[in-house]
Amino acid sequence: MSIKARLNQRIADAMQAAGVPSPCSPMLALSGKPQFGDYQANGAMGAAKQLKTNPRELAQKILDNLDLEGIADKLEIAGPGFINITLNNDFLAQQLGTDIDHRSADPQTIVVDYSSPNLAKEMHVGHLRSTIIGDSLARLLEYQGHKVIRQNHMGDWGTQFGMLIAELELHLGEGEQADLALNDLEKFYQQSKKHFDADPEFADKARAYVVKLQSGDQHCRNLWQKFIDVSVAHNLEIYQQLNVGLRAEHIAPESSYNDDLDNVLAALIEQGLAVDSEGAKVVFLEELADKNGDPSPMIVQKSGGGFLYATSDLACLRHRVGTLQADRILYFIDARQSLHMKQVFITGRKANFVQPEVSLEHHAFGTMMGPDGKPFKTRAGGTVKLADLLVEAVERAEKLVSEKNPDLSIEEIAVIARKVGIGAIKYADLSKTRTNDYIFDWDAMLSFEGNTSPYLQYAYTRICSIFRKAQIEAEAFTAPVKLTEPQEKALAFKLMQFEEVLNQVAQDCYPHSICTYLYELASAFMSFYEQCPVLKDGVDSDTQNSRLQLCALSASTIAQGLDLLGIEVMEQM
């Protein structure tokens, strides 16, 4: 149990003993300022209001019932009724020596839907968010002992594929090889779009091919498969470069639900949820009605008989609940899909595809904007390819690493540059609040100074360097910790908060909290490093061992935290 959880429990009990009706919340938070101690409990003020008593008197009554002997040094009532708690140094030191079980007491089956690119085009920088935020959550939940099922809901079944198949047929007809023609997917898409817009005959063929493909025509199916294979291979390559845990076995594309769409529709009709409207089959949702009371429509079958993504998302939802047995389903998808996701969730529940206890969560995120604050486009009007961003990042890192550390071999530099460059990109994205729109800026994203992943990696290498010099294995090292310098205490206190942060993120799915935490931890380590010599002359052996222990714990926490973000560490940089 984390220190925070323990304090929370004790204070809640004390509040109850002081006459606060349950449930009573201590409202425990980290103190904002050093003079206010380590934690502050803000619950007395709200409770006093409820009881119509004086908040400071109530706070005193709570303190009278609160026993933190051996845990806290100082308990103070301040301001209108804050309870400030200063932890005991020996308690903190002793806590550092105990192993905390990071595994959840209630392991669940959790489906994590992320990345889910459209296979018609190459991945661009806009795909970064879903891919790395989702991956981070998958790693964290796995670390906590949940059964995580990654699902990459790739878009392989849309209208555009008719156009792409027709284009591919054209190329193959001229004797070209498929993988050569598809070497540049972006270019291929543009060519095909050009044909579609300029040539009515081509356009008709493209439209016909969509229908043929979806009804199982072998010729179209073969062409489609060729295209998909190339596109999937491209995506898997990107995942590998990004150190993202998505593999071929996690791909559950739209097309895989095709055979179930008729069943979904039949179920919706049978339950009276889907009705005829303007020739289409539509589900009307009063739950999402506007202020005039007009319900929100969701088309589940087009007037021509074709299906849309609402239907395949419903089939997908039913599969995840019924077959995959999910307790919780997390969707990491663009905020523009918010209405669609609400419609799917509500319909899924009304149709009994989803039991009430299953948690459906759309964790949306904002749109990538350009430097002008408008939705991001390159000067040519296109997007930046993800592959190009990764190449640029590694190149910049390579240049810097070889400048900073010329003694390293070419091979070492290449490995370090990859970890630094990719880490910087991921961290730049992960460290921002998920839900807001955000500005894409090359230099900010590829910065290696300040609050960036190289800063964290650098802290790690500094610790490695100490252990290398001492000729001690960091992982195996254990020694009692004593906290005398303020930097030592600050570092120890930060180390103890790791679990609290992870629990929070596992719940609200905001991995930027992990970034903030790791930056604060690394920052506390840097101050400690400057102020508290470890191996230098004049440091007695107890102090040296205690500091080595703090170093070892800092290294393992930073490495573990970065691993949860999918960022790698290295011994030297």
Add this chain to the structure above:
RNA sequence: GGCCCGUUAGCUCAACUGGAUAGAGCAUCCGCCUUCUAAGCGGAAGGUUUCAGGUUCAAGUCCUGAACGGGCUACCA
């Protein structure tokens, strides 16, 4: 038109879900490498949290309205 989201330092972002004097990084300025990696450390400066009301012991955070920006809004995904 309706609905959803956003607006915090010159720039990019935080603020533990209503708590105390709103914090970081970048950029700027001043210090610190003969001693564990200076991708670092210490310090300075920078704010009417878009605006106007309201609720509250307490509002960047909640409610109402306005301005600006983005998105969604029936046969793309």
